[in-house]
Amino acid sequence: MTELVALDIGGTHARFALTSVAEDGTIALGDPVTLKTSDFVSLQTAWEEFESRTGRTLPRAAAIAIAGPVTGETIRMTNNSWVIRTGQIDEQLGVDRFTVINDFGAVAHAVARADEDQFVPITGPDKPLPSSGTVSVIGPGTGLGVAHLHRFPGSYHVQATEGGHIDFAPVDHIDDAILARLRARHRRVSTERIVSGPGIVDIHATLASMEHRKIEDLDDRTIWERGLANEDALCSAAIDRFCLALGSVSGDYALAHGASAVVLAGGLGLRLKAILPQSGFASRFRYKGRYEQMMAGIPVKLIAHPQPGLFGAAAAFSREHLATLM
Structure with missing residues (x-):
């Protein structure tokens, strides 16, 4: 089993959860802690607050979903003032392995991994999501998140967008x-x-x-x-x-x-x-x-998953670092 911290950083809130990934790829999220981004000057200070609240040393791995384009080594958040430098995350957070992904890319990973009973029909045919082809993922919040995933036999590919x-x-x-x-x-x-x-x-x-x-x-x-x-x-x-x-x-x-x-x-x-x-x-x-x-x-x-950003960030980490099939 691998332990990590999953983070979902939006324009208004940053959500943290202690998370475990089993050898078969099963993801288990701990109770999330939600912090207001405006109360902290940086990711590092918010991380330190989360560690203080857990009362334990955090795992040396992190899965980070960010509301903004994840390109280059400097990420400027779309709807808050944090600046995240991916080349310094290991030193700032004290981690050995990490994944950084667009927040709606993470949600797309959650869509790919969630059980069918986590989906509520809104319109159109009431049938399971297709096992192959493209699924659009759309979410209004502080901004409007958009991503899509393409399913093919045995796996899938996520494409984050703006x-x-x-x-x-x-x-x-x-x-x-x-x-x-x-x-x-x-x-x-x-x-x-x-x-x-x-x-x-x-x-x-x-x-x-x-x-x-x-x-x-x-x-x-x-x-x-x-x-x-x-x-x-x-x-x-x-x-x-x-x-x-x-x-x-x-x-x-x-x-x-x-x-x-x-x-x-x-x-x-x-x-x-x-x-x-x-x-x-x-x-x-x-x-x-x-x-x-x-x-x-x-x-x-x-x-209807209560924390798709955290769940999806952990799923992206497991694919990148743990070589899980899904």
């Missing part, structure tokens, strides 16, 4: 109004400006302005809480509009990847688990002109 930063493509006049509002502040408007947790603020403000209401100065957390609890009609309408936008972009990524299935991920996806199947997500996902019938045949599922 697909959340493609241009937003409006579908109707409300999308046009959201785009116009954002374009007034940004030179270009990427998909994650709308399809992410913070994106709900501009959706909400656009809907308010279209009804000639006074725009309340609400943060994204308040809008999500009020909308999900059905405490505010405008907040609920903003969530409905968010589901439409998520359906549109999920269908776009499926087309671009040549996907046989799509998996939604992330904490925000889990919060929408009961809403998505009843929303306009499915109609927007299929709404691709002459390819509408093809899109209707693609299963879309939500991964």
Whole structure:
């Protein structure tokens, strides 16, 4: 058995878990510890806090998932201020072996390894994920994560992307109004400006302005809480509009990847688990002109694993360092 620390570093939180990988490749995560990235100046100081909380010396191995492109020796986080230098990780963290992977690349590893009962059907045929072909993995959170994996007999290949930063493509006049509002502040408007947790603020403000209401100065957390609890009609309408936008972009990524299935991920996806199947997500996902019938045949599922980033990071480590088949 191999022990390691799994880390999932996002824009808002860094999650740590003591993890073991058995000789047959089975991964067991310990209870995760969640730290706010804004409370720490670097990965090293957050690591030291995690070690302090465990009350033990940490294993000399780490699997690190990072919200940002993993290229070169210097990684600048997309949505927080940490700078990670991969050439110094062994010295800073006191490890002998480590894997660094894009956070949604890690989620794609989790999709490849998770049991079928970890997936909740959202739309399309209710059948298992295909054993061969491409699966798109999409997750709104602090930003918008996008990756895909290609399955083939006996194994799979993960491709991380920065697909959340493609241009937003409006579908109707409300999308046009959201785009116009954002374009007034940004030179270009990427998909994650709308399809992410913070994106709900501009959706909400656009809907308010279209009804000639006074725009309340609400943060994204308040809008999500009020909308999900059905405490505010405008907040609920903003969530409905968010589901439409998520359906549109999920269908776009499926087309671009040549996907046989799509998996939604992330904490925000889990919060929408009961809403998505009843929303306009499915109609927007299929709404691709002459390819509408093809899109209707693609299963879309939500991964319900509580920590797919940590689980996937450990899976990536096991493939790189332990030569496990999967």
